[in-house]
Amino acid sequence: MRILILGGGFAGLEAAIKLKKYKYEVTLISDRDYMFIYPVSIWIPVGKRSFEDTQLKLSDLAKRHDFKVIIDKITKIEAQKNVIHTATKSFEFDYLFIALGMGKYPIPGLEFTHSICGKPEESTIIKKKIENLIAKGSGHITVGFGGNPKDPTATTVRGGPAFELLFNISVMLKEKGLQDKFKLTFYAPMAEPGKRMGNTAFTKMDSFFKRYKVHTHFGKSIKEFTQNAILFADDILMNTDLNLFISGGDGLKIIKESDLPQNETGFIEINEMCRVEGHKNIYAIGDAAAIIDHPWAAKQGHVAEVMADIATYNFNNKIKHKGKRKSYWEKLHIICVMDSGDGAAFVMRTAKKEIIIPLPIVGHWLKKAWGWYYKKSKMKRMFRIPGM
Numbered sequence: 001m002r003i004l005i006l007g008g009g010f011a012g013l014e015a016a017i018k019l020k021k022y023k024y025e026v027t028l029i030s031d032r033d034y035m036f037i038y039p040v041s042i043w044i045p046v047g048k049r050s051f052e053d054t055q056l057k058l059s060d061l062a063k064r065h066d067f068k069v070i071i072d073k074i075t076k077i078e079a080q081k082n083v084i085h086t087a088t089k090s091f092e093f094d095y096l097f098i099a100l101g102m103g104k105y106p107i108p109g110l111e112f113t114h115s116i117c118g119k120p121e122e123s124t125i126i127k128k129k130i131e132n133l134i135a136k137g138s139g140h141i142t143v144g145f146g147g148n149p150k151d152p153t154a155t156t157v158r159g160g161p162a163f164e165l166l167f168n169i170s171v172m173l174k175e176k177g178l179q180d181k182f183k184l185t186f187y188a189p190m191a192e193p194g195k196r197m198g199n200t201a202f203t204k205m206d207s208f209f210k211r212y213k214v215h216t217h218f219g220k221s222i223k224e225f226t227q228n229a230i231l232f233a234d235d236i237l238m239n240t241d242l243n244l245f246i247s248g249g250d251g252l253k254i255i256k257e258s259d260l261p262q263n264e265t266g267f268i269e270i271n272e273m274c275r276v277e278g279h280k281n282i283y284a285i286g287d288a289a290a291i292i293d294h295p296w297a298a299k300q301g302h303v304a305e306v307m308a309d310i311a312t313y314n315f316n317n318k319i320k321h322k323g324k325r326k327s328y329w330e331k332l333h334i335i336c337v338m339d340s341g342d343g344a345a346f347v348m349r350t351a352k353k354e355i356i357i358p359l360p361i362v363g364h365w366l367k368k369a370w371g372w373y374y375k376k377s378k379m380k381r382m383f384r385i386p387g388m
C-alpha cells in the first residue's frame with residue numbers, strides 16, 4: 001500500500017509516527033529537511049534560543065520511527081488521479097495525508113515586514129535587525145497581527161506569538177537597560193485583538209501592555225506597508241524602524257491550484273473524521289485543513305497533532321474493517337502558554353470555558369521545559385504524555 005504524507009511539521013510528523021505504530025509503511029515528503037518547533041521559535045529573535053536548537057532533523061526522526069523521508073518541493077497535487085508531483089518526480093498513492101501548513105493573507109507592502117510566523121529562517125533575520133537597532137542605540141519597533149476576513153479560524157491564532165515576541169523584546173531591552181531608548185508599539189486592525197483567547201484573556205491584555213511599556217493602536221485596518229511606515233485606513237501614518245507583522249492565515253497556492261475541495265480561503269474541506277470531502281483515500285490535517293462549525297477555534301500545533309491522531313485512527317479502522325470512527329471536534333480547544341520572557345500566562349478556551357492563569361516566572365520555565373520535552377519525546381528518548 002502506497003501511503004504518502006505531504007509536509008513534515010506538527011501534523012505530518014505526528015501522522016508518520018502514528019501510522020508506523022499501526023505498522024504501515026509510509027513516505028513523508030517535505031521541502032525542509034527539519035521539523036521546526038514554532039512555539040519555541042519566539043526566543044530566537046531575542047537570542048534566548050538558537051535556530052538549530054529549534055529543529056528536529058527529519059532524517060533522525062525517520063531513522064528513529066522507521067519511516068521514509070524525501071526532501072523535495074511538492075509542486076502539484078492531482079487528487080482525482082491519485083498522483084502528486086515534486087520538483088524532481090511524480091508519486092502515485094493509494095492513501096494521502098496532506099499536512100502542508102498555511103500561507104499568509106496578502107496585504108500591500110507585506111514584503112516590507114518581517115514575520116515570526118513565516119519561513120523559519122525569518123526568525124534569524126529578525127534577530128539580526130534587532131541587534132542592528134540595539135547597536136544604533138534607539139528606535140521604534142512595531143509589532144502587529146492581522147486577520148483573514150474570510151476565515152475566523154485562520155485569524156488571530158497568531159496573536160499569541162505576536163504578544164510573546166513583543167513582551168520578550170520588552171524584557172530584553174529592560175535587561176540591557178535600553179527600555180527608555182526604544183518605543184514599542186502593538187497594532188492590529190481589529191478593535192479587540194486577542195479576543196480569540198477568550199474575554200478574560202482579552203481584558204487582561206491592558207495590564208500586560210502597561211507592564212511591558214507597550215503603546216497600542218487598535219481598530220484601524222491597514223492600507224499598506226512601506227519600507228519604514230504603516231499606513232492605516234484613517235490615513236494615519238506610523239513610522240517604524242522595524243516592523244514585525246504576522247498576517248492572517250491563507251490557503252497555500254499549491255492547494256488553491258489543486259483539484260481538492262476547498263473553502264473560499266483555500267483551506268481543504270474535510271469532515272469531522274479529517275477525511276477530505278469527496279475523497280475516500282485522502283485526509284487533510286493541521287493548518288492546511290478548514291475547521292468548520294467552530295468559529296471560535298484556531299489553527300494550532302496541538303490541534304494539528306489531534307487531527308493527525310484522529311485521521312490515522314480512522315484510516316486504520318477503515319483498513320481493518322472496524323466500524324468505530326472518531327471526530328476531532330471533540331478535542332478542539334485553544335490552549336497555549338503565552339510567554340513574556342519573565343513569566344507566562346496559561347490560556348485555555350473551549351466552546352464553553354475560558355481560563356487564564358498567570359504564571360509569573362515559573363510559566364517561562366514551563367514553556368522552556370515543554371520545548372525540551374517535545375524534542376526528547378519525539379525522538380523516543382522520553383515517555384510521551386498524550387496531548388502534550
Ligand SMILES: Cc1cc2nc3c(=O)[nH]c(=O)nc-3n(C[C@H](O)[C@H](O)[C@H](O)COP(=O)(O)OP(=O)(O)OC[C@H]3O[C@@H](n4cnc5c(N)ncnc54)[C@H](O)[C@@H]3O)c2cc1C
Nearest residue numbers: 007008009010011031038039074101117286287300301302
Ligand atoms: C511563532 C509561532 C508560535 C506558535 N506557538 C504555538 C503554541 O504555543 N501552541 C500551539 O499549539 N501552536 C502554536 N503555533 C501554531 C503551530 O506552530 C502551527 O499550528 C503548526 O505548526 C501547524 O502544523 P502543520 O503541520 O499543519 O504545519 P507546519 O508546521 O507549517 O508544517 C508544514 C510542513 O509542510 C512543508 N511544506 C509546505 N509546503 C511544501 C511544499 N510545497 N513541498 C514540500 N513541503 C512543503 C513545510 O516544510 C513543513 O514541513 C505557533 C506558530 C508560530 C508560527
